[in-house]
Amino acid sequence: MKKLPLILSAVSIVAVIVLYILHFTAGKPPRASAGDERKAAGDKASVGEIVYIDIDSVLNGYQMYIDYNDEFERKAKISEAELVSKQKTYQKDVNDYQYKAQRGLITRAEDQQLQQELYAKQQNLLRLQQDLQSELAEQEQVTVNLVLNSITEYLKEIQPEYNYTYVFANRLVGGSIFYGNKELDITKEVIKGLNEKYNRVKDTQKK
Numbered sequence: 001m002k003k004l005p006l007i008l009s010a011v012s013i014v015a016v017i018v019l020y021i022l023h024f025t026a027g028k029p030p031r032a033s034a035g036d037e038r039k040a041a042g043d044k045a046s047v048g049e050i051v052y053i054d055i056d057s058v059l060n061g062y063q064m065y066i067d068y069n070d071e072f073e074r075k076a077k078i079s080e081a082e083l084v085s086k087q088k089t090y091q092k093d094v095n096d097y098q099y100k101a102q103r104g105l106i107t108r109a110e111d112q113q114l115q116q117e118l119y120a121k122q123q124n125l126l127r128l129q130q131d132l133q134s135e136l137a138e139q140e141q142v143t144v145n146l147v148l149n150s151i152t153e154y155l156k157e158i159q160p161e162y163n164y165t166y167v168f169a170n171r172l173v174g175g176s177i178f179y180g181n182k183e184l185d186i187t188k189e190v191i192k193g194l195n196e197k198y199n200r201v202k203d204t205q206k207k
Helices: 010-021 034-041 055-061 063-102 108-157 187-206
Strands: 050-053 168-170
Touching: 010 034, 010 108, 010 168, 050 108, 050 187, 055 187, 063 187
Parallel strands: 050 168
Antiparallel strands: none
16 A cells, blocks of 8 residues: 555645634734834844744644654555555465366366455455555644644744744745745744743653
8 A cells, every 4th residue: 555645744744734823813903113122122023023934844843733744754655564564465366276277177166266365355445545544644634723823822822932923934945935034934932932841741641
């Protein structure tokens, strides 16, 4: 079985994350000289009301994504091994049938019965493949939702710290931001914060 590619690619994440987080503080009225006021106050919000994250870097550095991706690949390999094993058994049965049929070692009635049995096994294999692919696709979507929700919730949590109004998700190559001031890039801070929060949760669950 061809393993389904994990759809937590930067392309799909960017497409969804923009809808998820771009607008979550957009209801605020504009303020005059807000950037100057924050800079004078000396807080992190002086970076600006618009910030961005490199989503490729966030995903590659986010331990939750890494753990979920590893778990998905583990399940995909198990499913693939199960299907390959059944395919080998089916092929052995086909070869055995062909050997007997070509040498006249079975009656016409037995030939017909074996063909029906092989057809039924073939249909079962196709259904199994479809079921496994559907199961993996569903797991992919759940993983997408979990990771996106985690990133979104964290960006909401740290919003008062940075006081931004918009967060753009950019990619290193082919992203929607062709140029961005490095002072507006909060990727490293987001990765660090996400991992600290995720590790705290993991430690709590182990206790």
